[in-house]
Amino acid sequence: MRQPDAMMLFAAGKGTRMAPLTDTTPKPLIPVAGRTLLDRALDLGRAGGARRIVVNTHHLGGQIAAHLDGRDIAISDEPALLETGGGLRKALPLLGDGPVITLNPDVVWTGPNPVAALRAAWDGGRMDTLLMLVPVGAAHGRVGGGDFSLDHAGRIARQGDFVYGGAQIIRTDRLAGIEAEVFSLNLLWNLLIADGRAYGIVHPGGWCDVGRPDCIPLAEALLAHG
Numbered sequence: 001m002r003q004p005d006a007m008m009l010f011a012a013g014k015g016t017r018m019a020p021l022t023d024t025t026p027k028p029l030i031p032v033a034g035r036t037l038l039d040r041a042l043d044l045g046r047a048g049g050a051r052r053i054v055v056n057t058h059h060l061g062g063q064i065a066a067h068l069d070g071r072d073i074a075i076s077d078e079p080a081l082l083e084t085g086g087g088l089r090k091a092l093p094l095l096g097d098g099p100v101i102t103l104n105p106d107v108v109w110t111g112p113n114p115v116a117a118l119r120a121a122w123d124g125g126r127m128d129t130l131l132m133l134v135p136v137g138a139a140h141g142r143v144g145g146g147d148f149s150l151d152h153a154g155r156i157a158r159q160g161d162f163v164y165g166g167a168q169i170i171r172t173d174r175l176a177g178i179e180a181e182v183f184s185l186n187l188l189w190n191l192l193i194a195d196g197r198a199y200g201i202v203h204p205g206g207w208c209d210v211g212r213p214d215c216i217p218l219a220e221a222l223l224a225h226g
Contacts, residue, residue: 003049003119003122004098004099004101004122004169005049005050005052005101005119006050006051006052006054007045007050007053007054007100007101007102007115008055008087008088008091008095008100008102009038009041009042009053009054009103009104009105010084010087010102010103010105011027011028011038011055011056011057011064011105012056012058012059012078012082012087013027013058013059013081014058014059014081015059015106015211017212018106018211018213022060025060025063026059026060026063026064027106028041028064028105028106029064029067030210032108032216032219033219033220033223033224036067037105037106037108038055038064038068038105040105040108041104041105041107044103044109044113044115045103047113047115048101048115048116048117048118048119049115049116049119050101050115052095052096053072053074054073054074054075054094055068055073055074055075055076056077056078056090056091057075057077057078058077058078058079058081059081061075061077061078065077074091076090076091080182081182082181082182082183083182083183084102084184084185085175085178085180085183085187085188086180086181086182086183088102088170088175088185089172089175089178092175095172098171099124099170099171099172100169100172101115101118101119101167101168101169102167102168102169103166103167104167106210107208107209107210108206108207108208108219108223109205109206110205110207110222111203111204111205111206111226112203112204112205114165114167114203117132117201118132118167118169118201121201122169126197126199127169127197127198128170128171128174128192128195128197129168129169129170129188129189129197129198130169130170130199130200130201131148131164131167131198131199131201132164132165132166132200132201132202132203133147133148133150133164133200133202133203134162134163134164134165134202134203134207135161135162136161136163137161138206138207139208139209140206140207140208140209140218140222141208141209141210141211141212142163142209146159146160146161146162147162148162148163148164150162150200154199154200155193155196155198155199156193156198156200157193162202165203165207170185170188174188174191174192175188205226206222206226208222
């Protein structure tokens, strides 16, 4: 069975937690250890097996479009923010049919490539989504508790000691049945969890949320010792 190779990279948000840096620069273009978050995410995707890549834009989207000019990457511009679920649904004509890899660029990873690991573990016969999880104690830059638990079969449930790492594979079929135009993928996850079709695997390497200015040195230290 062919593993998913279409990837959606979420780059449309306003990055309000990263202000004042994001007053003039979109968060995905903020550099960490000399390389933008966007380029780091694109590198992970390509190295992990992504072949068709779509980046959505909104806040200061012209800067992102200019940064990507000349590359084989499609842009899904959002005149109004649609959140992750609405943004993914809008981008489907560019992504094509089948499950999609999604990746948040405001994360730094060390260790095994999370995209490659997700593709290797994907089982379309029993999964509708597969999330890359991080133990809450290893989630650098994270504020708050965990998001999910894992059962013995690898299914996820709400609340627990694991954080969603910002990388997943997800089927997009059921997006068409969601009436809201603006919505988070949490809405779809809830449906898939209820059906027992939502799974997770745990990233064994380093992870840092780069959502605030004070997280940049944390991420750079992680990379330096990765």
